[in-house]
Amino acid sequence: xxxxxxxxxxxxxxxxxxxxxxxxxxxxxxxxxxxxxxxxxxxxxxxxxxxxxxxxxxxxxxxxxxxxxxxxxxxxxxxxxxxxxxxxxxxxxxxxxxxxxxxxxxxxxxxxxxxxxxxxxxxxxxxxxxxxxxxxxxxxxxxxxxxxxxxxxxxxxxxxxxxxxxxxxxxxxxxxxxxxxxxxxxxxxxxxxxxxxxxxxxxxxxxxxxxxxxxxxxxxxxxxxxxxxxxxxxxxxxxxxxxxxxxxxxxxxxxxxxxxxxxxxxxxxxxxxxxxxxxxxxxxxxxxxxxxxxxxxxxxxxxxxxxxxxxxxxxxxxxxxxxxxxxxxxxxxxxxxxxxxxxxxx
Amino acid sequence: xxxxxxxxxxxxxxxxxxxxxxxxxxxxxxxxxxxxxxxxxxxxxxxxxxxxxxxxxxxxxxxxxxxxxxxxxxxxxxxxxxxxxxxxxxxxxxxxxxxxxxxxxxxxxxxxxxxxxxxxxxxxxxxxxxxxxxxxxxxxxxxxxxxxxxxxxxxxxxxxxxxxxxxxxxxxxxxxxxxxxxxxxxxxxxxxxxxxx
Numbered sequence: 001x002x003x004x005x006x007x008x009x010x011x012x013x014x015x016x017x018x019x020x021x022x023x024x025x026x027x028x029x030x031x032x033x034x035x036x037x038x039x040x041x042x043x044x045x046x047x048x049x050x051x052x053x054x055x056x057x058x059x060x061x062x063x064x065x066x067x068x069x070x071x072x073x074x075x076x077x078x079x080x081x082x083x084x085x086x087x088x089x090x091x092x093x094x095x096x097x098x099x100x101x102x103x104x105x106x107x108x109x110x111x112x113x114x115x116x117x118x119x120x121x122x123x124x125x126x127x128x129x130x131x132x133x134x135x136x137x138x139x140x141x142x143x144x145x146x147x148x149x150x151x152x153x154x155x156x157x158x159x160x161x162x163x164x165x166x167x168x169x170x171x172x173x174x175x176x177x178x179x180x181x182x183x184x185x186x187x188x189x190x191x192x193x194x195x196x197x198x199x200x201x202x203x204x205x206x207x208x209x210x211x212x213x214x215x216x217x218x219x220x221x222x223x224x225x226x227x228x229x230x231x232x233x234x235x236x237x238x239x240x241x242x243x244x245x246x247x248x249x250x251x252x253x254x255x256x257x258x259x260x261x262x263x264x265x266x267x268x269x270x271x272x273x274x275x276x277x278x279x280x281x282x283x284x285x286x287x288x289x290x291x292x293x294x295x296x297x298x299x300x301x302x303x304x305x306x307x308x309x310x311x312x313x314x315x316x317x318x319x320x321x322x323x324x325x326x327x328x329x330x331x332x333x334x335x336x337x338x339x340x341x342x343x344x345x346x
Numbered sequence: 347x348x349x350x351x352x353x354x355x356x357x358x359x360x361x362x363x364x365x366x367x368x369x370x371x372x373x374x375x376x377x378x379x380x381x382x383x384x385x386x387x388x389x390x391x392x393x394x395x396x397x398x399x400x401x402x403x404x405x406x407x408x409x410x411x412x413x414x415x416x417x418x419x420x421x422x423x424x425x426x427x428x429x430x431x432x433x434x435x436x437x438x439x440x441x442x443x444x445x446x447x448x449x450x451x452x453x454x455x456x457x458x459x460x461x462x463x464x465x466x467x468x469x470x471x472x473x474x475x476x477x478x479x480x481x482x483x484x485x486x487x488x489x490x491x492x493x494x495x496x497x498x499x500x501x502x503x504x505x506x507x508x509x510x511x512x513x514x515x516x517x518x519x520x521x522x523x524x525x526x527x528x529x530x531x532x533x534x535x536x537x538x539x540x541x542x543x
Binding site: 079180182183184185186187190191192193194195200238239240241242245246248249321 | 356357358359462484486487489507512513514516517518519523525526529530531532
């Protein structure tokens with residue numbers, strides 16, 4: 001195998017780290033020096049070679065460790081993975097999409113042999129080899145959505161379309177930015193987004209829903225979203241808020257560069273062929289301020305964005321209590337020079 | 347007691363537009379003592395609505411319905427006792443059966459969740475809020491449900507954490523969400539206030 005996978009943790013001793021290559025390819029989410037909500041959607045996949053936009057489902061050095069962390073979270077709380085009864089077919093659609101894409105994009109890591117409905121899947125990084133019958137759930141150890149998302153980085157929501165709306169009727173959610181699948185499963189697009197401030201009045205959700213409903217077979221799109229997380233923790237769930245909440249108050253001027261992470265979500269959308277459901281993978285990338293600032297353009301820009309952000313958004317994204325410490329730290333990297341357009345480092 | 351008017355809130359917070367007769371269709375009606383008045387008002391607007399109605403009264407007696415005479419009238423001391431009967435009525439309901447729910451948010455949340463689980467379409471469920479504005483709250487941490495919550499914050503009846511009251515509501519579970527209020531600063535709890543409509 002050509003890719004090296006990190007031995008690292010996302011809890012406890014937090015040994016998560018990014019290599020120079022991971023820093024270089026980090027999906028920095030700001031294409032200008034200010035931020036406000038937008039429906040920033042573009043086609044997926046597609047992007048410069050080596051970026052996380054190049055392949056359908058990006059696999060990187062954190063793959064094996066992220067899957068171990070998911071296993072721990074699911075063992076503690078099986079309700080993080082739920083699928084309402086009518087969603088099994090969408091689960092098979094997702095399994096097919098991921099297996100076919102990964103075997104094509106990473107032939108040295110994944111192999112898929114298909115003979116009719118007799119499938120043979122080999123996942124080398126996780127040491128899995130499985131023969132099963134496509135569309136027959138009794139031939140897998142668990143449902144198809146759970147099976148494939150235990151082997152794929154990122155959270156996954158499967159959205160059922162009816163009544164001109166999208167309903168979150170299944171999901172694998174173990175690295176969420178503070179929302180509960182168990183509470184939200186079964187909600188429609190406006191209901192599960194209800195707690196997001198300002199955006200409804202700005203028309204963002206109406207536009208986004210209209211766009212998503214129009215996504216057709218074979219069309220794939222992406223957008224970036226972001227928040228801030230103290231420590232490289234994937235499981236920032238509301239369920240465990242009373243456990244990770246105290247960590248948010250441990251930021252000091254001395255440790256902020258190492259402990260404060262920018263959390264970027266690469267969100268993609270795929271229309272699924274049999275179920276007509278939408279797959280909505282939410283892939284999480286974490287990088288601390290110290291590593292971000294190694295790219296001068298990113299250090300300058302992040303300082304300006306976080307300094308000038310709408311106070312409601314700082315509150316919603318959960319970093320208002322640490323905003324001053326963060327901005328003071330980042331100011332050392334901002335010499336006032338102009339920044340180039342786009343998200344990539346110079 | 348008249349129908350409750352709630353202040354505008356987020357999209358997931360349910361609104362209760364009030365009971366309107368759908369005529370002499372098969373019907374399942376569930377109400378508590380305050381909600382029973384909404385059923386008598388409904389019958390006064392159209393007596394035929396009771397012709398094929400099963401009424402389940404929770405925590406009150408038949409007297410609450412006055413001289414309204416549905417096809418069948420059942421009394422249950424509380425939600426738990428009412429659940430098997432309501433579930434049976436829902437599971438055996440014919441296509442086109444109308445659901446009328448009236449009373450507290452706890453009663454409406456509890457029974458509407460049973461109705462959705464039984465596959466009832468949302469436009470065949472009517473709801474009218476009457477009486478107490480106490481909420482049925484689920485602790486997001488331990489998943490325990492605390493009934494009749496009237497203050498914010500409140501103490502989870504199951505795990506004991508101090509929770510703040512969100513307007514975020516799950517129709518599937520029939521509950522509002524309660525989240526630990528002092529998660530980041532244990533012991534620092536804001537002043538308790540009464541929940542407002």
